[in-house]
Amino acid sequence: MFERVKKWWRGVKRMLTVQTIKKVIGEEISLTPDMLTSIEKWNDMLSGRAEWCEDYVTSLKIEHGICREFADVSINEMEASVSNEKLNDLFQSAIEELNENLQDGIGLGSLIIKPLGKDKVEYITADRFIPIHFNDDGKPDDCLFLQIKPRGDKYYIRAERHSIRSGNLTISNRAFESNSASELGHEINLSDVPEWAGFPEEVSYIGMDRMDFGYYRNPVKNKIDGTPCGVSIFDSAVELIKKADIQGSRLDWEFESGERAVHVDERALRFDENKGRNQNTQYPSMPKLNKRLYRGLNLQGKNDEELFKEFSPELREQGFINGLEKYYRQIEFAVGLAYGDLSDAQYVEKTATEIKIARTRKYNRVTAIQKKLKDCLEDLVAGIAFYNGMYTSGYEFTCKFNDSILTDEESERQQDRQDVSMGAMPLWEYRAKWYGETEEQAKANVQQPAEVIE
Structure with missing residues (x-):
C-alpha cells in the first residue's frame, strides 16, 4: 500500500503542477516544474534512490549525514519558550519531534509546521505543499496543502488553501475523486468523504494578519528558478555525492573481487x-x-x-579510501560543514588556521539556519495561539542558541594545553593536532628550542 501511495503521489505532483493546478487555483503559482523536479531529485537521494544508484552502485547515505549534522548542531542547545504557561506547554509538545523533521526540511529545502486544531501539529516538507505566492519577506502568504486518501481503486484528494486576503486569513477546502494516478479527477462534495464532512468550504478570520503556521526555508540562494522556494542544503554537492557513492562502490568491489x-x-x-x-x-x-x-x-x-x-590478489584499498576521503572533504566544503564531520579526521592534513576557518564556515551556516528556524517557531507559536483563542492575549516568545561550535574548540585547546603542562600529553601530539603537522614534523619541531604554546 505504501509503495502504491508513493507512486500515485508522484503522479499527482506532476499532474498538478503541469496540467491542472493552475486551473484549480485560477492563477499562477510560485512552484515551477524545475523546482518540482529538484525536490523529487533531493527526495530520491534521501531515499537512496538517486539516478546513479543502480547496478553495483549503492547510496552511502551522505545526504542523511549532512542533514543530521546541521539539525543536531542547530538545535542541540536551543532554548525556546513562551511566557504564557498554557501556550508554552502546547509549544513544547509541538517541537518534541523537531529534530527528525528538521532534517527532512533541511534536505528538501523547506518545512511547514502547521497546527491541527488546538493541541496538535503536523510537519509538512516541501514535497507535500504547493506555495502559490510569497510575501516580500519570502514567506508564503498563499499556500495549498493536499491530503490523499486511497480507497480501493479510487483516490480522494482534499485541497486545503490558506491565504491572506485583505489583511484577513482565509481557509478554503475542495475535494476531488480520481480513478487514475495521473489525473486529479472530478470535484465532489466534502461530505462525500465522511472524515471531511466537517470541513468548511471557506471561512475567513478577521484580524489574523499572518499565516497560521510556521515556515522554515534553508538559507541557500535559489539558483534553480529564482523563486523564494527553499533549496536543499546539499544541492551544491550533488555531483560530488554522486562521485562519492560511485567511489564507495569501487571500494566494495575491491574487497569483493580480492x-x-x-x-x-x-x-x-x-x-x-x-x-x-x-x-x-x-x-x-x-x-x-x-x-x-x-x-x-x-x-x-x-x-x-x-x-x-x-x-x-593484492588489495589496493588504500587508494580507493584516499579518493573517497577526498570527496568527503570536498562535500564538507561545498555544503558548509567542518573538516572531519564526514571525513576521517586523520586524513585531514590542514593547518590550525585552515581548520579554524572551516569551523567558522560551519558556524556561519548553522547560525543562518538558526535564524530561519527562530522565525519559523515564532510564527508557529502565533498559529497555536490563534487556534486557542489567544492570538491577541499578549505573550512573549524567546529563542536562544549557543555558539558551541567555536567555544568547544577553544575549550578543547585549553584542556590540551593543561595536559601538556602536566605531562599527560606529549608536546609533539599537541603540535600535530593544532598546527596540522605530521607526526614526523611535530617531533622534529619539538627538538628545537622551547616555544611558547599559543
Whole structure:
C-alpha cells in the first residue's frame, strides 16, 4: 500500500503542477516544474534512490549525514519558550519531534509546521505543499496543502488553501475523486468523504494578519528558478555525492573481487552420484570450507603439483579510501560543514588556521539556519495561539542558541594545553593536532628550542 501511495503521489505532483493546478487555483503559482523536479531529485537521494544508484552502485547515505549534522548542531542547545504557561506547554509538545523533521526540511529545502486544531501539529516538507505566492519577506502568504486518501481503486484528494486576503486569513477546502494516478479527477462534495464532512468550504478570520503556521526555508540562494522556494542544503554537492557513492562502490568491489580463492583441477574433486538431477549426472565436491574458496578448472597437461593453485590478489584499498576521503572533504566544503564531520579526521592534513576557518564556515551556516528556524517557531507559536483563542492575549516568545561550535574548540585547546603542562600529553601530539603537522614534523619541531604554546 505504501509503495502504491508513493507512486500515485508522484503522479499527482506532476499532474498538478503541469496540467491542472493552475486551473484549480485560477492563477499562477510560485512552484515551477524545475523546482518540482529538484525536490523529487533531493527526495530520491534521501531515499537512496538517486539516478546513479543502480547496478553495483549503492547510496552511502551522505545526504542523511549532512542533514543530521546541521539539525543536531542547530538545535542541540536551543532554548525556546513562551511566557504564557498554557501556550508554552502546547509549544513544547509541538517541537518534541523537531529534530527528525528538521532534517527532512533541511534536505528538501523547506518545512511547514502547521497546527491541527488546538493541541496538535503536523510537519509538512516541501514535497507535500504547493506555495502559490510569497510575501516580500519570502514567506508564503498563499499556500495549498493536499491530503490523499486511497480507497480501493479510487483516490480522494482534499485541497486545503490558506491565504491572506485583505489583511484577513482565509481557509478554503475542495475535494476531488480520481480513478487514475495521473489525473486529479472530478470535484465532489466534502461530505462525500465522511472524515471531511466537517470541513468548511471557506471561512475567513478577521484580524489574523499572518499565516497560521510556521515556515522554515534553508538559507541557500535559489539558483534553480529564482523563486523564494527553499533549496536543499546539499544541492551544491550533488555531483560530488554522486562521485562519492560511485567511489564507495569501487571500494566494495575491491574487497569483493580480492577474496581469496583456490583454482582446483577437476582431478582433485570428488564426484557425488547421489546429488545429480538424474542417474547420469554427477556433481563435484570438496571438503567442507567456504563455498567461495574453491573454483574448478580444467588444468589438463599440468603435473600433480599444480592440481591446486591459490588466487590471492593484492588489495589496493588504500587508494580507493584516499579518493573517497577526498570527496568527503570536498562535500564538507561545498555544503558548509567542518573538516572531519564526514571525513576521517586523520586524513585531514590542514593547518590550525585552515581548520579554524572551516569551523567558522560551519558556524556561519548553522547560525543562518538558526535564524530561519527562530522565525519559523515564532510564527508557529502565533498559529497555536490563534487556534486557542489567544492570538491577541499578549505573550512573549524567546529563542536562544549557543555558539558551541567555536567555544568547544577553544575549550578543547585549553584542556590540551593543561595536559601538556602536566605531562599527560606529549608536546609533539599537541603540535600535530593544532598546527596540522605530521607526526614526523611535530617531533622534529619539538627538538628545537622551547616555544611558547599559543
